[in-house]
Amino acid sequence: MDNKLITLSIKQAHEKLITKEFSARELTKEHIAHIEKTDGNIRAYVSNTFDDALAEADRVDERIRLGDVLSPLAGIPAAIKDNILIRGHRATAGSKMLETYIASYDATVIERLRKQQTVFLGKTNMDEFAMGSSTENSAFFPTKNPVDVSRVPGGSSGGSAAAVASHQAVFALGSDTGGSIRQPASFCGVVGMKPTYGAVSRHGLMAMASSLDQIGPITRSVEDAELVFQALAGKDPFDATSVTARSVPVIKGLRGARIGVPKEYFDVEGMDTGVRASVERALVEMEKAGAKLVAISLPNTKHAISVYYIIMPAEVSSNLARYDGIRYGYSTYKAGGDDVLADVYERSRSEGFGKEVQRRIMLGTYVLSAGYYDAYYKKAQQVRTKIKEDFEKAFENVDIIATPTTPTSAFRFGEKTKDPLSMYLEDIFTIPANLAGLPALSLPCGMTNGLPVGLQLVAPWFAEESIFAVGKEYEHVTRGV
Numbered sequence: 435m436d437n438k439l440i441t442l443s444i445k446q447a448h449e450k451l452i453t454k455e456f457s458a459r460e461l462t463k464e465h466i467a468h469i470e471k472t473d474g475n476i477r478a479y480v481s482n483t484f485d486d487a488l489a490e491a492d493r494v495d496e497r498i499r500l501g502d503v504l505s506p507l508a509g510i511p512a513a514i515k516d517n518i519l520i521r522g523h524r525a526t527a528g529s530k531m532l533e534t535y536i537a538s539y540d541a542t543v544i545e546r547l548r549k550q551q552t553v554f555l556g557k558t559n560m561d562e563f564a565m566g567s568s569t570e571n572s573a574f575f576p577t578k579n580p581v582d583v584s585r586v587p588g589g590s591s592g593g594s595a596a597a598v599a600s601h602q603a604v605f606a607l608g609s610d611t612g613g614s615i616r617q618p619a620s621f622c623g624v625v626g627m628k629p630t631y632g633a634v635s636r637h638g639l640m641a642m643a644s645s646l647d648q649i650g651p652i653t654r655s656v657e658d659a660e661l662v663f664q665a666l667a668g669k670d671p672f673d674a675t676s677v678t679a680r681s682v683p684v685i686k687g688l689r690g691a692r693i694g695v696p697k698e699y700f701d702v703e704g705m706d707t708g709v710r711a712s713v714e715r716a717l718v719e720m721e722k723a724g725a726k727l728v729a730i731s732l733p734n735t736k737h738a739i740s741v742y743y744i745i746m747p748a749e750v751s752s753n754l755a756r757y758d759g760i761r762y763g764y765s766t767y768k769a770g771g772d773d774v775l776a777d778v779y780e781r782s783r784s785e786g787f788g789k790e791v792q793r794r795i796m797l798g799t800y801v802l803s804a805g806y807y808d809a810y811y812k813k814a815q816q817v818r819t820k821i822k823e824d825f826e827k828a829f830e831n832v833d834i835i836a837t838p839t840t841p842t843s844a845f846r847f848g849e850k851t852k853d854p855l856s857m858y859l860e861d862i863f864t865i866p867a868n869l870a871g872l873p874a875l876s877l878p879c880g881m882t883n884g885l886p887v888g889l890q891l892v893a894p895w896f897a898e899e900s901i902f903a904v905g906k907e908y909e910h911v912t913r914g915v
């Protein structure tokens with residue numbers, strides 16, 4: 435069998451499946467063989483669902499045999515972040531707290547992909563409860579960056595990005611609360627997309643910070659991201675914050691597009707000059723293809739990290755209260771032991787949660803406590819509104835905003851673990867889109883010192899189509915795809 439099977443895009447694989455160049459079983463088996471060969475080193479997956487994958491592939495082959503019309507994602511092998519539930523399979527969220535937890539239902543995104551007969555290969559590694567930017571906060575093991583295995587793949591969806599970059603899956607799902615899809619995509623040289631808040635259902639995603647969380651695709655091309663997004667999007671009765679996409683004005687490509695370039699995103703402390711140069715070259719390419727670059731200002735970006743590290747921990751502290759060692763999750767309770775209820779809570783949570791998760795629960799509980807609520811939480815919400823207004827104002831004059839995805843390329847293991855603040859600064863360019871609820875996508879725009887650089891495209895609410903149009907054309911002019 436030709437190993438090229440694992441390098442195909444969704445559309446190419448789909449076409450070859452329906453013309454019977456190979457079967458869905460062959461496509462799946464080739465991915466499984468590649469995972470078995472490479473994942474001992476990369477460690478993108480925490481568990482596999484190979485038996486189910488082969489069974490689904492056989493069902494797809496049966497439909498091909500009968501001449502049925504296939505959905506675009508039928509028979510396409512995918513990897514799923516381990517905080518998204520697949521019924522009957524382990525879902526750990528990268529935590530000891532949920533090491534033995536088996537999901538009792540499918541997340542809505544899984545249900546939607548199942549309708550298209552996507553083949554699920556397994557669950558991918560992540561920072562514990564999606565808190566982190568390197569996958570080093572996984573309770574199990576770190577994942578390596580396939581481009582350079584001495585470096586982190588980013589996080590928290592590091593396993594998903596590494597799986598796609600190393601051809602262990604055609605696409606993956608991740609979740610993004612402050613950059614967790616876009617930052618690992620950028621570090622691993624693949625495409626990652628966070629939809630408009632509410633465009634995709636969060637039902638069956640383990641909540642981190644509910645006003646920021648969104649599920650989205652990680653792929654090897656913008657066109658693939660678009661196909662997966664279309665499969666995921668839509669209102670879901672199980673998630674009251676999900677909505678039917680509003681129809682908004684969109685652009686069809688680079689010619690005549692007004693691209694906003696915010697000065698605050700090119701000049702922060704710790705900005706890598708190679709990253710900046712790659713993104714500036716990308717802007718020139720877009721200009722050559724007919725776009726107009728417009729200098730803009732998003733003055734409240736400088737407050738984004740402070741605001742995020744108040745609102746996010748506040749939501750984390752309430753969302754994670756359910757893991758108490760009694761209802762479910764890791765428990766120190768022993769029948770006949772001396773522990774009273776409060777001891778069980780305290781010990782289960784102290785042993786079940788890692789350091790970063792505990793840090794955020796404490797921070798969140800503090801900012802929500804009486805006397806501090808007004809000083810911190812309320813003020814942070816007000817500044818969040820200001821950040822949103824910055825974007826509203828900018829989008830009066832531009833169609834898309836283009837920025838670097840991250841201030842640096844992939845860093846080495848251990849480089850930032852001792853200084854949480856330097857790790858938090860990784861997300862300075864991605865967090866504003868979460869705070870404002872805007873759609874944003876990261877796509878590769880060159881290399882610096884042998885490491886991939888990501889270009890971030892941000893559009894107005896529900897204008898995902900503009901991002902896809904610009905992203906696809908950029909890929910076409912620069913890579914000829």
Ligand code: GLN
Nearest residue numbers: 564566610611612613614
């Ligand atoms: N890295 C950010 C954090 O640690 C974002 C995480 C995410 O998007 N889930 O909070």
